Amino acid sequence: MSEPMLEIRKLRKSFPVHNAFGRRTGEVRAVDDVSFAVEKGAVYGLAGESGSGKSTIARMIMGLETPDSGEILINGESLSSRSRGHRRSVQMVFQNPGSSLNPRRTVGQSVTVPLVAHGYSGNRRQRISELLDMVQLPVNFAERYPHELSGGQKQRVAIARALAVEPKLLVLDEPTSALDVSVQGRVIDLLADLGTRMDLTYLFISHDLSLMRNFADTVGVLYRGQIVETGTSSAVFEHPSHDYTRLLLASVPVISKEEEAMRPKIPLIDGEIPTAEKLLALRQADQTASHERGKD
Ligand SMILES: Nc1ncnc2c1ncn2[C@@H]1O[C@H](COP(=O)(O)OP(=O)(O)OP(=O)(O)O)[C@@H](O)[C@H]1O
Numbered sequence: 001m002s003e004p005m006l007e008i009r010k011l012r013k014s015f016p017v018h019n020a021f022g023r024r025t026g027e028v029r030a031v032d033d034v035s036f037a038v039e040k041g042a043v044y045g046l047a048g049e050s051g052s053g054k055s056t057i058a059r060m061i062m063g064l065e066t067p068d069s070g071e072i073l074i075n076g077e078s079l080s081s082r083s084r085g086h087r088r089s090v091q092m093v094f095q096n097p098g099s100s101l102n103p104r105r106t107v108g109q110s111v112t113v114p115l116v117a118h119g120y121s122g123n124r125r126q127r128i129s130e131l132l133d134m135v136q137l138p139v140n141f142a143e144r145y146p147h148e149l150s151g152g153q154k155q156r157v158a159i160a161r162a163l164a165v166e167p168k169l170l171v172l173d174e175p176t177s178a179l180d181v182s183v184q185g186r187v188i189d190l191l192a193d194l195g196t197r198m199d200l201t202y203l204f205i206s207h208d209l210s211l212m213r214n215f216a217d218t219v220g221v222l223y224r225g226q227i228v229e230t231g232t233s234s235a236v237f238e239h240p241s242h243d244y245t246r247l248l249l250a251s252v253p254v255i256s257k258e259e260e261a262m263r264p265k266i267p268l269i270d271g272e273i274p275t276a277e278k279l280l281a282l283r284q285a286d287q288t289a290s291h292e293r294g295k296d
């Protein structure tokens with residue numbers, strides 16, 4: 001079998017924690033001994049609640065944060081030894097397209113930035129048209145400014161910009177969570193289509209497990225900086241073996257009858273996603289209650 005596109009080995013990263021007076025009081029283990037591999041052309045889904053370490057992993061893969069220890073291999077080559085030429089093979093799409101696009105640059109100018117940075121020698125105008133076409137935006141959008149675009153359109157521009165230098169691996173950090181639900185599915189469909197056409201490998205980060213279930217081939221569930229469950233998407237979602245995965249699944253909006261049957265009976269608090277601790281406490285209370293009822 002060929003080399004995985006991305007391999008993470010025993011990755012660790014801690015951050016200092018400061019009190020209100022700026023004094024260091026401890027540290028948070030944001031990423032705590034994480035290992036996984038993503039095969040070429042596959043979609044690896046990284047799931048986990050807020051603060052579980054997803055973005056820290058993404059930022060280390062992008063070289064925006066330095067690991068305390070561990071290794072990141074891109075196509076078999078260690079990130080630390082990667083040349084600038086290799087940099088372009090990994091690109092990222094961020095959660096908020098509003099803040100990742102410069103408001104003073106037209107769409108065309110934004111998409112040109114990576115072309116210039118990587119010394120693209122072809123016809124830039126033509127390349128921009130191609131890229132806009134790829135993300136299903138009209139070519140005249142090149143003249144528009146971000147404020148003239150919807151959230152979904154801005155995210156398409158961010159995808160076009162990421163694709164400009166023909167990367168092999170795309171890190172998608174919550175690429176749709178800032179978008180209307182109605183638009184999310186269409187952006188994921190576009191990514192899936194581009195992935196197949198361009199033979200891309202994806203690291204897809206999301207806490208929306210219903211999107212992940214449809215899009216990812218393999219899933220890793222992150223909890224407090226550690227992967228607590230991993231497997232094919234169908235295995236993880238149909239037969240979750242870890243309590244935390246079941247709890248995450250319990251907070252997914254219902255999409256099918258089977259899923260409804262699978263959901264533990266835990267009430268949602270004001271529709272927000274509760275923390276694992278809160279869910280565990282609720283579940284224990286629920287079990288105690290049904291145990292009590294059983295006594296009658
Ligand atoms: N630059 C930083 N300085 C200090 N602490 C940080 C920093 N970046 C992340 N952390 C902490 O590391 C932990 C993991 O954060 P991270 O952003 O990776 O989580 P996440 O899973 O991406 O969460 P979310 O779903 O909210 O985006 C959190 O406790 C966070 O507060």
Ligand SMILES: [Mg+2]
Pocket residue numbers: 054055056173
């Ligand atoms: Mg994050």
